[in-house]
């Protein structure tokens with residue numbers, strides 16, 4: 421059997437784990453241990469030489485287990501499995517999506533550098549960029565999904581700091597209205613500003629569509645970032661994050677992770693491995709169910725507009741259609757819609773839901789609904805809200821694995837209460 425030819429979902433139960441090393445247990449145990457016993461002092465010395473980069477790995481040599489801040493079987497096996505979905509060389513798992521994002525940004529930027537990012541990004545990322553990075557003298561410049569490559573390059577040139585552009589960070593589709601950003605266009609901007617002395621790193625927060633429906637590395641991204649709290653964890657019971665990329669870049673990310681100490685613990689690693697076994701079936705089902713829900717919403721007289729990628733080929737412009745068909749293999753399971761009215765009507769709807777829970781977060785097995793304007797996007801500047809159609813009448817729904825007819829019945833009775 422050639423494992424390298426198999427689909428990732430076939431390997432999520434076994435890849436990277438040897439039962440014979442764990443008393444024959446079919447599942448990888450939770451290695452709830454802080455440190456690992458060396459067989460000999462010489463072995464310990466050789467492990468540390470690799471861990472601290474004091475020498476190169478010999479042919480076939482792997483880093484041995486040292487201490488759970490550096491490595492742990494639950495993390496290493498999980499990281500190897502996550503690599504399969506994105507076609508990445510290496511992966512680092514973190515205790516939250518925010519620690520994955522902030523660690524990557526801190527590793528690849530220094531004072532005086534410029535960051536280009538799509539707006540709006542996740543609230544925590546936005547805060548990190550506009551408060552912490554600013555304090556570290558790292559400036560940033562934003563762009564919207566509607567901006568063209570020429571406009572963005574002109575805006576960077578106008579700052580006079582194009583030579584200090586070191587990182588481009590994007591989220592696509594943009595939360596909450598599913599605006600599409602062209603990863604290949606961003607890779608071209610990256611190439612435009614890359615020089616021999618200064619590479620530009622393109623990172624994509626793939627939380628909304630990954631790791632099943634969008635694979636940013638294949639479109640020219642250098643790093644893929646996840647809040648594994650969302651689809652990867654998928655059960656709304658764990659906070660975690662991941663960063664994936666080439667061996668060289670991930671060596672740097674893992675180096676900083678070792679010294680910040682924000683790696684995930686073994687229990688988190690074990691939970692995520694369990695989640696990965698059902699990732700494909702969960703996400704496929706969520707996408708199928710979302711289509712029914714979106715169709716229902718579109719035809720409801722109390723709904724003004726539905727923001728759902730499955731409608732792009734009907735209602736999108738040429739650019740949107742082209743990006744969608746090139747970059748995505750599914751319309752996903754995130755839907756936003758404008759209710760006729762404003763905050764009052766939106767709140768009446770949200771307060772009347774029974775099966776669908778009123779909560780932020782997304783990607784879990786249970787469906788969730790929220791009000792971006794006053795909740796997840798409360799902090800977003802008015803200009804971004806206007807461009808992104810984030811208004812008082814907007815509701816965001818993350819579709820779970822419930823039967824579509826029950827979700828629709830819940831939505832129907834809640835819309836009737838308005």
Ligand SMILES: *Cc1c(COP(=O)(O)O)cnc(C)c1O
Pocket residue numbers: 516517518519542544545591595625627628646647648649650659660661
């Ligand atoms: C939730 C989320 C994050 C932050 O992840 P945490 O696991 O909560 O730290 C980052 N980006 C996106 C797009 C998210 O949805």
